[in-house]
Amino acid sequence: MISAKPSITKSLSHSPRILQLKKHIVPRLLRWYRRNGRELPWRKERDPYRVLVSEIMLQQTQMSRVLQKYPLFLKRFPSFQTLARAPRSQVIRAWQGMGYNNRAVRLQQLASTVLHQYRGRLPTSILELQKLPGIGPYTAHALACFVHKVPHPVVDTNVSRVLKRLFPRELKPTQRVSEDINRIWALAHALLPHRHAYDWNQALMDLGALVCTAANPQCSKCPISQACPSAHKITRGRVRRKKQERGRDAIPNRIYRGRIIEFLRHRTNGRGVTFSLVACAVKANYTTKDERWLRGLIRGLERDGLLTIRKKKGNVFLTLPD
DNA sequence: AAGGCGTGGAA
DNA sequence: TTTCCAAGCCT
Numbered sequence: 001m002i003s004a005k006p007s008i009t010k011s012l013s014h015s016p017r018i019l020q021l022k023k024h025i026v027p028r029l030l031r032w033y034r035r036n037g038r039e040l041p042w043r044k045e046r047d048p049y050r051v052l053v054s055e056i057m058l059q060q061t062q063m064s065r066v067l068q069k070y071p072l073f074l075k076r077f078p079s080f081q082t083l084a085r086a087p088r089s090q091v092i093r094a095w096q097g098m099g100y101n102n103r104a105v106r107l108q109q110l111a112s113t114v115l116h117q118y119r120g121r122l123p124t125s126i127l128e129l130q131k132l133p134g135i136g137p138y139t140a141h142a143l144a145c146f147v148h149k150v151p152h153p154v155v156d157t158n159v160s161r162v163l164k165r166l167f168p169r170e171l172k173p174t175q176r177v178s179e180d181i182n183r184i185w186a187l188a189h190a191l192l193p194h195r196h197a198y199d200w201n202q203a204l205m206d207l208g209a210l211v212c213t214a215a216n217p218q219c220s221k222c223p224i225s226q227a228c229p230s231a232h233k234i235t236r237g238r239v240r241r242k243k244q245e246r247g248r249d250a251i252p253n254r255i256y257r258g259r260i261i262e263f264l265r266h267r268t269n270g271r272g273v274t275f276s277l278v279a280c281a282v283k284a285n286y287t288t289k290d291e292r293w294l295r296g297l298i299r300g301l302e303r304d305g306l307l308t309i310r311k312k313k314g315n316v317f318l319t320l321p322d
Numbered sequence: 323a324a325g326g327c328g329t330g331g332a333a
Numbered sequence: 334t335t336t337c338c339a340a341g342c343c344t
Contacts, residue, residue: 058340065329065339099328102342136342156340177323205340214338215333242337245326258328304327 012170012190021166025224026193026200032223033203036210041070043202048122048147049080049111055139055146056107061099063209069098080120084111089320092306093265101261105305106134124148137185142201151197153188158208159201160184163191165212165230248283248293256282256297261306264320272310272319 012018040063042054053073057066073094077083083091088108095104110132114122122143123129129140137155144150155163163184164171170187173180193200211218217234225231245252259282267273267281279286279294286294298318301307310317 055340060327060339060341061329062331062339064331097329099330099339100341102327106342134342138341142340154340158340209340243325252326252328254327255329261328300326 012186015170015190018167018170018187018190021227022191022193024227025166025191026196028223029203029207030193030196030199033199033206037203037206038210041067042146048143049083050074051147052110052122052143053107055142056103056134057098059100059103059139065098069094080111080114083108084115087322088305089268089322092261092320096262096265099258101258101306102304103134109133109305110135122147124150126152145197145201149198151192151194153185153192153197154201154205155184155188156205158205158212159188161214162204162208162212163187165217165234166224166228168229248290253297256294257301257306260297260301260318261320264307264318268319271312272308272317275316275318278318 042051045051045054054066054070057070057073076094077086077091086108088105091104091108092101095101098104113132114120123132124144126140126144129135129143130137135143141152141154142156144152145154153159167187171180171183174183207222207224211222219225219228219231219234222228222231245254247253247256260278263278263281264273267277275294275298278298279290283290283294298307298309302309305321308319308321310319
């Protein structure tokens, strides 16, 4: 659990500026949310399982993609039980188009854990939730609030961006990234209106997604721009260069991983497909000098539970796991 | 603590 | 065409 140091939390919740801003901001943003908030399927769900699926799908994934896949996945796997007992291959196939396939594996592992260790009930506490596979600080807090209605703050990339712009002084980056993260959570906690935690969290995320966007924020449409030191002063999003990823032919390894799984989704039948067939399907101009590299990728996918390696008569066959 | 991990539409 | 990015998590 992300827990702010008490001293920081206390100083924040007692800061005159924080208190004044909170009094000003909370009612305005909640009013804006009632009028402009998005109507999303998971916002009216009561079943913990169905909310959980939405939160996992939304990790680093665009709304439009989730809106498309969410109902299909729930129809195929309506409960912890059906998901836990399904063949892994079916879960991976249902995840097609979502990206980050590890999430599908962890979600199924989570379903199994909930079924067998928690009697089919999703844990309530942040601590227990965060022990589950695929659930980190954000998702644990989101589930506590959105499923169990416990007044916890949530900090995702949207909330983080909004708060940094609203409190540039309090959240000025330090030397340590972990310290920066602690401060954001502490501030989110200090701002939280406990009686309206659910709507407040959703409102902050909607504001970040619709108005206070990373590039070209619409400050003129922002309900709290009056209280925002950064209003109309944001010229451009950060242009931080990312380090080049390891791969082949300027294509990152994870792209090849994705291609391998995508190929197996469609071409796997019965015995599976041979190593060489996968090799040709996945990389243009595949040669034997790529063999060591490709074997490494496949080993990694096997470790992640995303495929199964079978050896018959000296040949290697690949399939999605049972 | 930094780097690995997909996908496909938009800029 | 290329680049960038979107409700994070894990090691």
